[in-house]
Amino acid sequence: KQWYQRRVAITAGDNNCGHSEDVFLSCGRYKNKDTGYFTLVDSNGDTTELEGLLIANNFVGPDQVGTVCDDDFTDVTADIICKEMGYNYSVRWDNDNNWPSLQDTYNIALDDVTCSEGNSTFSSCRYSTDNNCGHSEDVFLSCGRSENKGIKYTQYYI
Numbered sequence: 001k002q003w004y005q006r007r008v009a010i011t012a013g014d015n016n017c018g019h020s021e022d023v024f025l026s027c028g029r030y031k032n033k034d035t036g037y038f039t040l041v042d043s044n045g046d047t048t049e050l051e052g053l054l055i056a057n058n059f060v061g062p063d064q065v066g067t068v069c070d071d072d073f074t075d076v077t078a079d080i081i082c083k084e085m086g087y088n089y090s091v092r093w094d095n096d097n098n099w100p101s102l103q104d105t106y107n108i109a110l111d112d113v114t115c116s117e118g119n120s121t122f123s124s125c126r127y128s129t130d131n132n133c134g135h136s137e138d139v140f141l142s143c144g145r146s147e148n149k150g151i152k153y154t155q156y157y158i
Contacts, residue, residue, distance in 0.1 A: 037122055038085050039065075040141060043099045051091075051142040053099065054081070056109040059129055066109025069133035070095035077115040077125065078141055084122045087143035094140050103135040 037059070040052035054068045070093075078090035097103060111131035119125055 036085060038068075038081055040085070040143075041102075043102060045102050045105070050087070050144070052140065053103065054093075054139040054141045055106070059109050059127075064107075064109070066107040067103060067135065067138040068113060069108050069111040069131050070137045070139050071131075071133060072112045072114045073139055074115070076117055076119070077113055078139075080115045080119055080122055080125060081141065082143035085143065087145055089144050091142040091144045093142070095137050096140060097134075097136040097138065098140065100135065103138055106135075108133050108135070108138070 037057055039055045039057055040048050040050070041055055042048040042052050055065050056068050057065050059066075073093065073095075075090065075093075078093040082088070082090040108131045109129065111128045111133055113125060113127040115122070115125035
């Protein structure tokens with residue numbers, strides 16, 4: 001687990017406490033050593049490779065997973081998240097309620113996910129764990145592995 005720690009001393013007024021009653025508080029997001037910050041799942045909710053519903057792992061607390069809302073989501077953000085999962089780049093991303101019976105089993109974990117061009121890892125990006133989204137705004141993400149980024153695909157509906 002990755003922790004961000006800070007020790008705070010409070011010395012206001014009289015008290016009847018000894019140092020054996022000091023509190024040490026650790027706050028931060030949990031990074032699952034097996035899955036990292038993000039996972040892709042298929043229509044059955046099983047972990048999948050390259051393409052699927054984007055799931056955020058442990059941002060709210062340990063063993064808490066949920067979908068990612070598309071508010072402020074960009075191609076730059078998609079690339080950084082794909083790299084965070086061990087891929088080389090994003091191929092495409094979209095939002096939809098493609099699998100409502102699956103999506104409804106998750107809370108929406110992240111909203112307003114914003115990564116800038118200069119960010120190299122997700123830890124440099126901004127996001128909120130409060131949301132104003134519905135599952136029709138869940139992000140579906142496709143990632144690529146080859147070193148040559150090549151052509152990005154565009155979906156056309158006829």
